[in-house]
Amino acid sequence: MRIMLFGAPGAGKGTQAKIIAEKYQIPHISTGDILRESVKKGTPLGLKVKEIMEKGELVNDELMADLVKETLTDEKCSKGFILDGYPRTLNQALTLEKILGELPQAATYKISIDVEDEKIIKRLSNRRVCKVCGYIINLLEDGDLKSCPKCGAENPFYQRDDDKEETIRRRLEVFRSSTQPVLDFYKNKNELIEIDGDQPIEKVSEKIFSILN
Numbered sequence: 001m002r003i004m005l006f007g008a009p010g011a012g013k014g015t016q017a018k019i020i021a022e023k024y025q026i027p028h029i030s031t032g033d034i035l036r037e038s039v040k041k042g043t044p045l046g047l048k049v050k051e052i053m054e055k056g057e058l059v060n061d062e063l064m065a066d067l068v069k070e071t072l073t074d075e076k077c078s079k080g081f082i083l084d085g086y087p088r089t090l091n092q093a094l095t096l097e098k099i100l101g102e103l104p105q106a107a108t109y110k111i112s113i114d115v116e117d118e119k120i121i122k123r124l125s126n127r128r129v130c131k132v133c134g135y136i137i138n139l140l141e142d143g144d145l146k147s148c149p150k151c152g153a154e155n156p157f158y159q160r161d162d163d164k165e166e167t168i169r170r171r172l173e174v175f176r177s178s179t180q181p182v183l184d185f186y187k188n189k190n191e192l193i194e195i196d197g198d199q200p201i202e203k204v205s206e207k208i209f210s211i212l213n
Helices: 013-024 031-041 044-054 061-072 090-101 117-125 165-188 201-212
Strands: 002-007 028-030 081-084 108-114 127-130 136-138 192-196
Touching (some): 002 013, 002 165, 013 028, 013 201, 028 031, 044 061, 061 081, 061 090, 090 165, 117 165, 165 192, 192 201
Parallel strands (some): 002 108, 028 081, 108 192
Antiparallel strands (some): 127 136
């Protein structure tokens, strides 16, 4: 089982990826994981990545494709995987098609978790993080707590810069401009499964499991 998971920042993609990975015992692979793993292994590709990252530069599409191929052909992905954060662009999607074509045949699902931008902004802008242990609450669900339920710290919650409305809107703009063509590409091939992400986590999971089963 191969799953490509899409969703805007705050749509709940990361949460669902963890739930799916645990249920089906397949690795959840993000682009960050791919880069870190390649550097850790010290492969020829990993050494190239390390040099690029140490210079503060971005890994180009060609090298990223080689890294994705190296990761997906690893033994740990033999029973399937969840690919999170790749492809981000149409060019990457076309390259991934070729990579998957070289792998053994398996059911492949392209799933998009959809939530309206304004609802995402409301969801994310109400997140607060404990400065002591990193525990996350949401004012919409938890209220304005005066102590952390996890570590007990008093008045520890603050708003991260990337959870401020202006930053969220910029992140959403980047997502829409770069990833929407990818979603349209799969939609035009009748391969995109769209799921309403504006519902409780367990309901979204149930819908995904009903499709995968």
